[in-house]
Amino acid sequence: MRPIQFQLNGKQVSAEVAAKDRLVDLLRNVFTCTEVKEGCGEGECGACTVLLDGRPVTSCILLAWQVSGRSIVTVKGLPAAALDRIERVMKEEHAVQCGFCTPGFVLSIYSLLKEKRHPSREEIQRSLSGHLCRCTGYEAIFRAVERLAAEGGMP
Amino acid sequence: MSPMEPRVVGARVPRVDSCDKIRGSAKYIDDFNYRGTLHVAVVTSTQPHADILYINPAPALDVAGVVRVIVAKDIPGQNQVGCVFPDQPLLQHERVRFVGDRVALVVATSAAIAREAAAKVVVEYRALPSVHDVSEALSDSAPRIQAGGNLIAHLKVRHGSGLGIHSESEVIAEQEFEVNYQEHAYLEPQGMMAVPSGRLVTVSGSMQAPAYVQSAVARVLGYNLAQVRVVQATTGGAFGGKEEYPSEVASCVALAAVLTGAPCKLVYTRQEDMQVTPKRHRMRLHYKIGATKDGIIKSVHATIQVDAGAYAGLSTVVAERANSSATGPYKVPNVHIDTLVVYTNNLLGGAFRGFGTPQTTFAMESTMDILAWKLAMDPVELRRKNLLQLGDTLITGAPLPPSAPSMEVLETLLTRSDYYRLKADAEKHNETSRWTKRGVGLALNMYGCCLHAGGQHMEGSGALVQVRSDGSVEVTIGGTELGQGANTMAAQIAAHTLGAPFGNIRTLQSDTGLVPDSGPTVASRTTIMSGNAVLDAARQIQQRLVQFLAGIWRVPGETIELDGGMYRSGNRSIPFSELVREAGRNRVHLTASGWYAPPEKPWDKETGQGVAYVTYCFAGHVADVEVDAMSGLARVRKVWAVHDVGKAINPAMLEGQAHGGIVQGMGWALFENLQLDHGRVLNPGLADYLIPGAMDIPEMDVSWIEDPYPDGPYGAKGIGEPSLITVPAAVAIAVGHACSRTPTRLPLVPEMLLRWLHE
Numbered sequence: 001m002r003p004i005q006f007q008l009n010g011k012q013v014s015a016e017v018a019a020k021d022r023l024v025d026l027l028r029n030v031f032t033c034t035e036v037k038e039g040c041g042e043g044e045c046g047a048c049t050v051l052l053d054g055r056p057v058t059s060c061i062l063l064a065w066q067v068s069g070r071s072i073v074t075v076k077g078l079p080a081a082a083l084d085r086i087e088r089v090m091k092e093e094h095a096v097q098c099g100f101c102t103p104g105f106v107l108s109i110y111s112l113l114k115e116k117r118h119p120s121r122e123e124i125q126r127s128l129s130g131h132l133c134r135c136t137g138y139e140a141i142f143r144a145v146e147r148l149a150a151e152g153g154m155p
Numbered sequence: 156m157s158p159m160e161p162r163v164v165g166a167r168v169p170r171v172d173s174c175d176k177i178r179g180s181a182k183y184i185d186d187f188n189y190r191g192t193l194h195v196a197v198v199t200s201t202q203p204h205a206d207i208l209y210i211n212p213a214p215a216l217d218v219a220g221v222v223r224v225i226v227a228k229d230i231p232g233q234n235q236v237g238c239v240f241p242d243q244p245l246l247q248h249e250r251v252r253f254v255g256d257r258v259a260l261v262v263a264t265s266a267a268i269a270r271e272a273a274a275k276v277v278v279e280y281r282a283l284p285s286v287h288d289v290s291e292a293l294s295d296s297a298p299r300i301q302a303g304g305n306l307i308a309h310l311k312v313r314h315g316s317g318l319g320i321h322s323e324s325e326v327i328a329e330q331e332f333e334v335n336y337q338e339h340a341y342l343e344p345q346g347m348m349a350v351p352s353g354r355l356v357t358v359s360g361s362m363q364a365p366a367y368v369q370s371a372v373a374r375v376l377g378y379n380l381a382q383v384r385v386v387q388a389t390t391g392g393a394f395g396g397k398e399e400y401p402s403e404v405a406s407c408v409a410l411a412a413v414l415t416g417a418p419c420k421l422v423y424t425r426q427e428d429m430q431v432t433p434k435r436h437r438m439r440l441h442y443k444i445g446a447t448k449d450g451i452i453k454s455v456h457a458t459i460q461v462d463a464g465a466y467a468g469l470s471t472v473v474a475e476r477a478n479s480s481a482t483g484p485y486k487v488p489n490v491h492i493d494t495l496v497v498y499t500n501n502l503l504g505g506a507f508r509g510f511g512t513p514q515t516t517f518a519m520e521s522t523m524d525i526l527a528w529k530l531a532m533d534p535v536e537l538r539r540k541n542l543l544q545l546g547d548t549l550i551t552g553a554p555l556p557p558s559a560p561s562m563e564v565l566e567t568l569l570t571r572s573d574y575y576r577l578k579a580d581a582e583k584h585n586e587t588s589r590w591t592k593r594g595v596g597l598a599l600n601m602y603g604c605c606l607h608a609g610g611q612h613m614e615g616s617g618a619l620v621q622v623r624s625d626g627s628v629e630v631t632i633g634g635t636e637l638g639q640g641a642n643t644m645a646a647q648i649a650a651h652t653l654g655a656p657f658g659n660i661r662t663l664q665s666d667t668g669l670v671p672d673s674g675p676t677v678a679s680r681t682t683i684m685s686g687n688a689v690l691d692a693a694r695q696i697q698q699r700l701v702q703f704l705a706g707i708w709r710v711p712g713e714t715i716e717l718d719g720g721m722y723r724s725g726n727r728s729i730p731f732s733e734l735v736r737e738a739g740r741n742r743v744h745l746t747a748s749g750w751y752a753p754p755e756k757p758w759d760k761e762t763g764q765g766v767a768y769v770t771y772c773f774a775g776h777v778a779d780v781e782v783d784a785m786s787g788l789a790r791v792r793k794v795w796a797v798h799d800v801g802k803a804i805n806p807a808m809l810e811g812q813a814h815g816g817i818v819q820g821m822g823w824a825l826f827e828n829l830q831l832d833h834g835r836v837l838n839p840g841l842a843d844y845l846i847p848g849a850m851d852i853p854e855m856d857v858s859w860i861e862d863p864y865p866d867g868p869y870g871a872k873g874i875g876e877p878s879l880i881t882v883p884a885a886v887a888i889a890v891g892h893a894c895s896r897t898p899t900r901l902p903l904v905p906e907m908l909l910r911w912l913h914e
Contacts, residue, residue: 034186035179037391039342040425044841047342075179083178091173094807097815098638099176100342100391106177128849132841134340134392135638137814138852140807 009077046131097135232377315489324445343391346422371402395506433505477511596888603768626732633673679873692749787905816878
């Protein structure tokens with residue numbers, strides 16, 4: 001076991017981790033970040049997405065010690081104004097069904113719109129291609145992103 | 156009295172659960188952590204068919220953190236979790252019949268320790284010959300998987316003339332088809348938790364059918380039903396995959412909880428889930444359609460072989476629907492269908508969106524196209540000539556009940572897709588294009604809404620509506636919210652019927668402590684069944700409010716109208732919340748339990764004749780595809796869907812179902828390809844079993860016909876399964892058009908298309 005320190009949703013935190021501990025388990029079991037979901041355990045579905053130094057990564061294929069000294073943001077740690085806006089638009093566009101994939105999508109949508117004010121449909125598809133959704137057929141999610149962009153992107 | 160504007164029913168109101176899901180605060184079963192929770196891991200068979208010589212748990216018990224190893228003899232009640240037939244022990248102690256059969260449970264202080272220890276339980280097997288093909292399993296020399304032989308059931312349709320059914324037919328189209336499994340790939344794997352408390356256990360988790368879970372757990376523990384409370388947790392997708400299997404997970408955790416006295420949890424990894432849970436059935440289908448020279452269908456003869464896997468599970472029920480639905484939405488006077496449900500040493504087939512009918516629809520619609528080709532007739536014209544209409548006789552001998560806008564569905568589909576121009580464009584493209592080939596396919600279906608006559612004993616459904624003194628309302632249905640929007644539908648019907656503001660409604664997860672056994676959330680039945688139960692409960696409360704108001708206003712009850720959330724009589728009016736406060740102060744009872752059960756459906760199992768379903772949902776899809784002749788990859792460019800829904804309670808949720816069904820159906824048709832080697836899944840994970848991603852989806856055009864179903868809540872029928880059923884057939888026919896072939900297998904993997912295009 002080794003001590004690590006990192007920033008979690010804006011707060012400095014520390015933990016004791018073993019070499020093979022996965023980030024997703026550290027976040028869920030030690031820091032009770034249950035908004036981070038595990039869907040496949042092999043980096044394919046994107047449900048466990050977190051922002052690592054601002055970029056979306058799948059926490060099931062990161063080892064906990066790899067985030068030492070870095071910053072992790074889960075959906076709970078997004079700026080309130082941005083999350084409020086995403087919530088309103090995704091809700092109105094019916095971009096949520098079972099919801100298990102949703103917190104992961106929210107982080108990639110935030111990251112995309114922070115980087116790009118007016119992404120094309122193809123850019124949206126490409127940037128969300130690390131996330132699987134089995135319910136919506138993606139269409140409502142894409143529409144939500146397009147509307148968020150049209151309404152001025154992320155605050 | 157009828158509710159007026161603003162209409163909550165029929166509006167695109169936001170889902171009641173979206174905010175919690177977006178913020179990640181909705182709790183799925185793995186998000187609950189009670190102090191002292193123990194974790195369960197399952198020791199599963201590595202063999203497809205073998206005798207168990209001994210089980211040695213000692214090496215597992217030596218692992219620090221292991222609390223207990225549970226084997227068959229520890230079960231206090233019956234060692235039995237068979238869903239329909241008692242053929243499936245919870246824990247095996249003599250013989251295993253598929254890779255993934257349960258042998259023992261390990262209970263430990265963490266999930267990781269439990270899994271590590273489960274791998275150390277020694278199970279010594281003596282291998283037996285196994286059988287993995289449904290036709291081989293039916294041969295005399297095949298190993299017997301269960302004592303009664305490998306044929307579980309032989310279902311029939313005998314309609315019209317008996318032998319020589321093709322005697323009136325001048326042209327015959329005949330073809331054999333084979334379809335592979337489909338994995339549900341709900342994003343949240345199976346999971347359950349049980350909390351013991353005295354002689355009571357509370358089970359919660361991801362599920363479609365709380366009543367199934369309740370009865371399985373009671374049976375395994377030797378409890379009565381009232382000793383088992385089942386509360387559904389937020390459920391991360393199901394698609395049929397959480398109808399029967401959750402009973403098994405629940406029985407494991409409940410058993411562990413009762414034996415250890417601690418809360419116990421089991422959540423599968425994706426790999427575990429994909430190896431052991433039931434799939435869409437693999438089937439082999441032989442179809443023969445006969446018609447007159449001018450295209451009037453006279454006869455259908457079909458044999459459908461259903462690979463049930465090692466235990467019957469729900470296979471006979473799936474087969475029952477496939478059997479009664481085998482000829483699609485067409486008038487057929489002479490029908491002879493044999494549906495054989497067969498044990499093999501494969502994993503189980505089970506419930507999956509469409510319940511046996513995506514397979515039969517693929518076979519029927521493809522054979523219809525072969526028939527059209529033989530008749531030199533436009534395939535659409537052939538369908539139009541034979542399409543069932545209101546009052547026509549079904550192959551079960553009953554008349555087609557209302558609502559049935561079959562022709563309107565077909566005509567809308569043709570108009571919206573501009574089908575003939577689309578098809579001509581594809582053909583023109585193919586004349587000059589060497590490296591891409593385009594094709595267009597159309598398929599139709601009608602889906603029997605709600606449970607088949609064979610399952611009608613489970614059809615009744617309940618709801619609980621509780622109006623609180625401040626005007627807020629709690630609604631609980633016996634159906635389950637899986638992501639499809641059942642709770643939002645229930646909230647809309649409650650709000651609309653009570654005149655309550657939609658924002659006042661809160662829905663609770665299904666709970667056997669609050670609502671009676673309402674059957675499973677399957678068969679596209681929840682809007683009709685739970686919706687009608689909510690309607691019943693809300694009307695009772697509405698009537699009590701009106702009666703109370705008539706008394707204090709001193710007016711006849713009939714003069715009171717509900718208009719946009721206001722109860723009115725003459726020039727007097729009072730909003731819902733104020734009326735509720737007033738009624739509450741006067742001790743008016745504002746909680747009601749609702750119930751809905753459709754009338755008895757007569758049914759003869761021997762001939763497959765009678766009233767199979769209360770009503771039908773017609774649907775059609777047109778698919779426009781392009782096949783890359785370099786890679787063999789087929790890409791779906793656009794899909795048009797037309798659905799007969801009775802009434803769209805929430806058009807946005809209806810579109811969501813339609814989109815999801817298109818994409819899931821397309822995945823199965825083209826690239827979802829579960830591979831088994833002697834019953835072992837070779838690709839148990841989302842890296843190797845591909846489901847459609849954000850880059851794969853087609854453009855989608857969804858429309859619907861509202862022809863109210865007289866017995867539906869506000870005229871509504873179902874949408875969950877019709878959204879998928881015709882899609883694989885339409886995609887396959889389109890790919891066949893592009894490649895000038897008739898696809899007879901699903902999925903249409905690139906290797907096969909490449910071969911076709913370069914032969």
